[in-house]
Amino acid sequence: MATVLASGFSIVTPTTAEAQGLFQRLFNPENHRKQQERKRQEQLRKKAVSVKVAAPRYLNYSPDALKKVSLSPLSEKKTAEVQPTAADAETENAVAVETDVAPAAPAVLTEFDKGRPALKDLALRVLPEVGEALIAYYREHPDFVWIEDNGVTLKAAQLRKSLASSGKYGLVPSDYFVPLPAVSGLDDAARTAAMMRFEMEMSAAALTYVLDATRGRVDPNRISQYHDLPRHEVDLVAALEKLSTTLTVSDELHGHQPQNDHFRKLTAELERLKAEDDSAEQIVIAPGTFLKAGKSSPELKNIVSAISMNGSDALKQAHSETLAAYEGADLYGPELVALVKAFQKEAGLTPDGIVGKNTIKALVGETNAAKIAKVELAMERSRWIPENLGTRKVFINQAAFTATYTAPGEDPLSMRVVVGKKSNQTNFFYDKIEIVEYNPYWGVPYSIIVNEMVPKLARDPSYLDRAGYEVTTPGGRKVSSASVNWYAVAARQQSINVRQYPGRSNALGEVKILFPNRHHIYMHDTPAKNLFNKDVRAYSHGCIRLHDPKGMAAAVLGKSKDYVTSRIAAGQNEQEKVTGDIPVYVAYFTAWPEQDGNGIEFYSDIYDRDRYLLKAIEKTEATRAKARNAG
Template sequence: MPLPRLRKTFIYSIAAAALIGLTPPAGAVSTDLRFPAFAQAVAEAAVGHDEVAAFYRETGYQPIWTGQEPGERARLEALLKAILSAGDHALPVSAYDTTELQAMMRAVSSPRDRGRVEVELTRLFLTYAHQLQSGILTPSQIDAGMVRRPDRRDSTDLLTSFVGAENPDAFLHTLVPTSDEYARLMHKKFELERLISAGGWGPTVPASALRPGDVGMTVVALRNRLVAMGYLDRSATITYDADIQRAVQRFQENAGLSADGVAGPSTIRALNVAPEERLKSIIVAMERERWLSIDRQNRYVWVNLTDFTARIVDGGKITFETRAVVGQNRGDTRTPEFSDTMEHMVINPSWYVPRSISVNEYLPGMIASGGGSAGHLQLIDGRGNVVPRSAVNWEAYSPRNFPYDLKQPPSRGNALGLVKFMFPNKYNIYLHDTPSKSLFNNEVRAYSHGCVRLQKPFEFAYTLLAPQEADPKTYFHSVLDTGRETQVNLVNPVPVHLVYRTAYSDLRGQMSYRADIYGRDAKVWAALEAAGVRLPGYES
């Protein structure tokens, strides 16, 4: 996006002033930048910043910003120009206030002064580069379920690459996340900012529910809200007519609600969400996109926890999609966010009951009934042998000393259904079938102990097997019909991304919004605010 002329003038005036300030008065001090005082000042200023110190040691304490060579001037000008766009990327603008730095530049009168300015510029560059490329926050410090590890680039490598770049402006541009989703989110951010400055979507809808055929001023409020949000052409109707019904359906589709065209309580609540709140969701999604450096050209599995869906994506196109059930919003059952690689599927799986479920959910009933309850589960000893329940003294055990594992053999009633999809990870999370099919009919589908249940697991399996089997459906059922637990390896393992997006776009750029089911986005926004991110008009 080209910068307005006045803004460009402002950029270059800053750069010019800085460069003038870095030129010592004639005869004031030696301009030999190899003077030991410069190196000593750089070393002192870099204390506590090991990567910065390492870079300057490796380069013999040569300046990259504060000399008089054209390359140094070009880097400085490119950096000062780039940080003025920090707000466009929803970065904390306060982190890039150069007022004090410019004062330091103008006050340079010795090699030691120059060394301190040198390191401050390097810190500014690294702050910008890291925040833009891999995010402002560390996910795991925000919420224990956000276990994703952003690919933070080594600072020494960043500096070396920047210094070696022929075009500093072009290098800084390469730091911007390259995904189409990031570009669409950024575009929507600009759009919402313009909308908010113009007054937003107008009054909210003062009703708990509205239906087709209703008449009156509350329908007018609904009509006006839909017009302002772009779902309905301008109209003078006061009746909830077919056009309004279709507009409500389109809105419901983008909000993950049942698209019945009836503005029930959940639809009214979603319609009345302020554009400022949607902008927060967009900004949080941009930060999350910076955390996720993935290959989107090849096949991958995408599970959006807030959308309760699982997709297989090939070359940027969705080739399969199914509804999903995710972890309950309580305790340690919330599904974590991370990426891994799916290596195989297990057809006719056994369910090895997690210890926490065994002792907390099944054991109390088994003790109370003398081993009579949960008869579908086998007792397994430390050697893997099945232990008869009649051989157990149930009164001797408690959750602390219960020595057995619980296992459910393959069956149509197995808790994992008839197939599970494995991407081995320390969180013991995987995708699987389920006998509890009715849950997929609900709008909010957070019921599991953390794993992701699929509504159409067989079709999911066929799609995964298609690259390696001429007739994947026939092959799958030939294994299924044996009734035996069978591992089927994927010839080409598939990346799996468990993500949490309350705002995301489709290929047309249309935004969809979802509820913050685990409250994670609220935590991310609070952390971004603490780091200095602000909505337009709320900078103070």
């Protein structure tokens, strides 16, 4: 031993684990291989947890850009319109003498032709579509629309008046303002140039209005990835042709606004709100106030004042002693809790005594300014969807947590719905209903597999097998969830299908209604019935959970509810095709007409989409103002 140590070598005694590993490799290689595979799978599962699928997001809105469009292409006539030269005239006269045919009459220049030279150096800063339409229209119709005898026409005055009243449709009149031409003291050439500029600016203003009225000022798909709405195509040349020939400019212009019942009601509500006196007493409760029993808040005095102002006479009479005894203390005691619960019940809220966002809204309502803003945003959103919503349709308003089926000659079927959580927002889009499925499987979306199931599988590899899910390869072969490389699935290196068997615990309940779309959103039943009792119902992964799924299925199929119940009772997973054209609008409106009556209901902005739309409109207006100032 001394010799070994003296030579510089050492003897390393293996650890117990290393010795066992060596023993396994030498004498039980199969068991060692299985252990190594289990370690590898565990490492992959832990790695898979780190992979996440990003949700759609809000974007930094980029408004429609205005471009400087030169009108010089209109400064000369098209080839077919070019006047004959002197040489051409001599030749024509010679031919006429030889053939005894009268020479062609010399072309007469119109007032527009005389003004063409002014277009050579004229450029307008407009939306690209407007610039293209101006050139296309005046090439085919080389004549004035708003000028006559070197002066402004009555039609131009009507147009200016109509554009100035655009605020009643939620638009901004300054976007379409064109000053009258200042021609006093100008020579003929300068006067002609000023009148030609006025002509072109008036047509550009009218076409900008037509675009805004028809498709909206904002492109929703640039606001967020939660919007999926094709922008309407607008034939601006045809619009200017109609304006040039109509005797009623105002009717023709405003006819480009949505011509449907809900837009008319929003327009009437906007007019009513703007006419109201907004100086009435307004009680303000600080935003973000959240008060539970036994806690204190300086906002309590405002809460009690709001109940004194807005509570019913019956409520105030029943709690008169509490109201009389309150002296402005901050402590939220039992008597005041009872008062708030009574108010909540009267307002249709859950009477839990907790003063939060919805109770505050019911207490103070909304100012006229807030209501006006919501109506104007609703008018903008109305331009994003088809003007004709259809005779039979399903309209889902996410902000109202409602879905309504309407059809000619039938009473509307309206019901409560649950929509996506703020982290799993329901998209804003429209489609067509195609299929009703009974006793559905739930095909688990990739995002839920990665974000929610993979972490559970990291702790329990057999979780899906025991929880009633079927795991299959793309070819349809069933496999154990413990045998899947979930990291490869999460990293999109391997495809796997996961679905939940039909049954009571199935996330889709007994029936689902499909309108195939790339967002994997549909309407369906749910075993979580208790959520329909809540006022704010944003709990799903994005799909629409229906309070009365059998009723909705029966409505879109044109069958009875008993028929749907019988199909479900058969216990088979079956699909039935929906006949007819039934569009579905998965929309978002914080102001919308009541189902019964002509009033407008106002809703909370659960996803903050009003805020983002307001930002988009502000950027649009800033871009346009900058263009106006640039000249």
